[in-house]
Amino acid sequence: xxxxxxxxxxxxxxxxxxxxxxxxxxxxxxxxxxxxxxxxxxxxxxxxxxxxxxxxxxxxxxxxxxxxxxxxxxxxxxxxxxxxxxxxxxxxxxxxxxxxxxxxxxxxxxxxx
Amino acid sequence: xxxxxxxxxxxxxxxxxxxxxxxxxxxxxxxxxxxxxxxxxxxxxxxxxxxxxxxxxxxxxxxxxxxxxxxxxxxxxxxxxxxxxxxxxxxxxxxxxxxxxxxxxxxx
Numbered sequence: 001x002x003x004x005x006x007x008x009x010x011x012x013x014x015x016x017x018x019x020x021x022x023x024x025x026x027x028x029x030x031x032x033x034x035x036x037x038x039x040x041x042x043x044x045x046x047x048x049x050x051x052x053x054x055x056x057x058x059x060x061x062x063x064x065x066x067x068x069x070x071x072x073x074x075x076x077x078x079x080x081x082x083x084x085x086x087x088x089x090x091x092x093x094x095x096x097x098x099x100x101x102x103x104x105x106x107x108x109x110x111x112x113x
Numbered sequence: 114x115x116x117x118x119x120x121x122x123x124x125x126x127x128x129x130x131x132x133x134x135x136x137x138x139x140x141x142x143x144x145x146x147x148x149x150x151x152x153x154x155x156x157x158x159x160x161x162x163x164x165x166x167x168x169x170x171x172x173x174x175x176x177x178x179x180x181x182x183x184x185x186x187x188x189x190x191x192x193x194x195x196x197x198x199x200x201x202x203x204x205x206x207x208x209x210x211x212x213x214x215x216x217x218x219x220x221x
């Protein structure tokens with residue numbers, strides 16, 4: 001199946017700093033990628049839809065100025081958590097579609113101290 | 114927006130017992146997808162159901178889509194320890210919206 005990579009796999013940062021997470025589709029082009037957040041023992045919550053060449057579409061309740069999304073190319077989307085705070089600590093997962101199937105990246109575990 | 118409700122939240126079974134998780138929607142779904150997430154891992158696509166009343170099997174896993182396309186189930190026959198994880202149903206479409214998931218614990 002298609003492969004989606006994420007970098008970094010984990011990051012620990014101080015409160016107030018910004019963290020960038022990269023999502024890449026390695027063997028296919030993705031005009032659309034999705035960013036999810038998952039808190040421990042909870043489901044995946046869709047944060048935003050990343051569109052290549054245009055602005056991301058954010059779900060209700062997700063601050064677009066805090067979670068900056070850039071879909072620079074057909075194989076790369078980035079999520080920047082700006083001025084991170086401890087409550088932003090979570091597992092962030094991206095995905096991309098290839099037909100009906102969604103392929104997920106391995107996730108990035110963010111811990112904000 | 115549309116939501117898919119999933120039950121039970123978690124289930125403990127003895128190895129060899131069967132397991133079923135259920136997914137329900139108040140509105141008609143165009144399709145339903147099922148994913149498995151192992152502890153510490155990311156969701157992995159299992160299957161998509163599209164047709165009313167559809168039944169699909171993958172070895173010990175049986176997936177059903179209701180006649181009204183408002184509910185779905187995943188049944189595992191004779192569970193094994195490798196079945197441990199969280200099973201999510203998801204409303205497919207342009208955006209994939211996940212149910213709450215059912216955590217399966219299997220005791221050897």
